[in-house]
Amino acid sequence: MIEWSSQGQSHTAQWRSESGASAPRRVIAADDTLPADTAYRMACEGTGLLWTGDFQNARMLLQALMRRADRKPRKVAAKAAQKAAAATPAEAFHLHRQAQAQRARVLSSVLIVLEGDYTIALRRAPDLRQACTEAWGPASGNRVVASLRELLGLVGAHEWRKKGVEIPALGAPPGNRIHPHYGVFSPVRGEYVDLVAQAPLPSKALAFDVGVGTGVLSAVLARRGVQRVVATDQDPRALACARENLQRLGLTGRVELQQQDLFPEGKAPLVVCNPPWLPARASSPIERAVYDEGSGMLCGFLAGLAAHLEPGGEGWLILSDLAEHLQLRTREQLLEWIAQGGLKVLGRQDVKPRHGKSADASDALHAARAAEVTSLWRLGLA
Structure with a gap:
């Protein structure tokens, strides 16, 4: 289960992660007023940002986190390039996998609540019920929390399934x-x-x-x-x-x-x-x-x-x-x-x-x- 507070009330829901990731230890309610730089800092610290604002703004925040995750400070980028240049092919592979995993952890920090029928009670939220049902099976009636990044992956898989x-x-x-x-x-x-x-x-x-x-x-x-x-x-x-x-x-x-x-x-x-x-x-x-x-x-x-x-x-x-x-x-x-x-x-x-x-x-x-x-x-x- 995952717990958070919003407008003075406590909430709980089932945590769902296809990658097997543990639920964030700390979760705060976040909305459209959260600056992207602050969100990125908190995501890097392992804080889960449970979104209560406009759904499309959550997608924009995720894109902003991607840009920050991929934009390394010059000294950090130079050091990483130097380390990669000196690495063996096996070491370069493991460094690449570590970087991918760290990036995934940061980008998985934006969280979305799905109601018991897989609907999303946020402004401008799309209907993801079919995509969720295809991936997870019939809705259980219990609220679940999943990362926005994973939900967008479900949507992508649904489109692949339709198109072939x-x-x-x-x-x-x-x-x-x-x-x-x-x-x-x-x-x-x-x-x-x-x-x-x-x-x-x-x-x-x-x-x-x-x-x-x-x-x-x-x-x-x-x-x-x-x-x-x-x-x-x-x-x-x-x-x-x-x-x-x-x-x-x-x-x-x-x-x-x-x-x-x-x-x-x-x-x-x-x-x-x-x-x-x-x-x-x-x-x-x-x-x-x-x-x-x-x-x-x-x-x-x-x-x-x-x-x-x-x-x-x-x-x-x-x-x-x-x-x-x-x-x-x-x-x-x-x-x-x-x-x-x-x-x-x-x-x-x-x-x-x-x-x-x-x-x-x-x-x-x-x-x-x-x-x-x-x-x-x-x-x-x-």
Whole structure:
């Protein structure tokens, strides 16, 4: 629960944070009279600013906090640049993650109360009920408090869900869109989808899709003629998202969804997995598609693949080498895990990323991103 006082009255509500952040220890009521500089100082000190004024002014305050968070004093910026220049790629990555986390904490300080039906009782407040219901499920009837930044993320996810992401590998429009749900990683990096769409199929009888996510790879395999796909995920949100996408694409009869940690029972001639690419701790649910501390899913897939692969079959591992360029994992380590799993490399198809950050020289990790290659490793029984 979170507590605050406003106009001489005490209030309480349930604290809600998708990132798992703790409720601010100190919360004050804030409105349109609060200067942005004062708000930024208080946010940096860890104070929660529970907004009681105009909703659109709260958005303007958040934008003002963003500008201040990104505008470092000259001496601080020079010191940070000097530290980054002397850092190893791994140290630069961790410094970048620390800076991201600190920025997120400051920008999450503007708080909004949602009533028991997800309405917001502020002037000029939008109707976020559908976005909240899609992300959090039906309203419980209890008031909740969430950060404005997170609420705007819900709105963004709602728009992505409505619009969808066009996947050329699924054919011509309009039947080639994947609609990501909140908390499920969107397939906006299409190069890894293209690898699965182009690699020669060892069989069209059966395939396992380990970590189904939005269902995009299962859909691509089914559209390529694979008669039956068994797809797994341990996240209920991902399974619900995949189910909806497969229904929209008319593929529910070809793809079976199971809630499993890694593999379904049995063996298949093709087993596909696109695990998180970076061995680091995720700070929110949606980051779990990118960050996996200790490479748990990657190691689990490689260790268990041989037991679920038919003789002559192939395991397709879709993996970026960004972790190698950041010195978070070595190529030798990856090859050792493959060998330890009783596997051998049958071949590899590579593609360069096409996303904007790979060409953004101002990005803190530009050198590693510019060198990044995404690969489809074709693995067989040793």
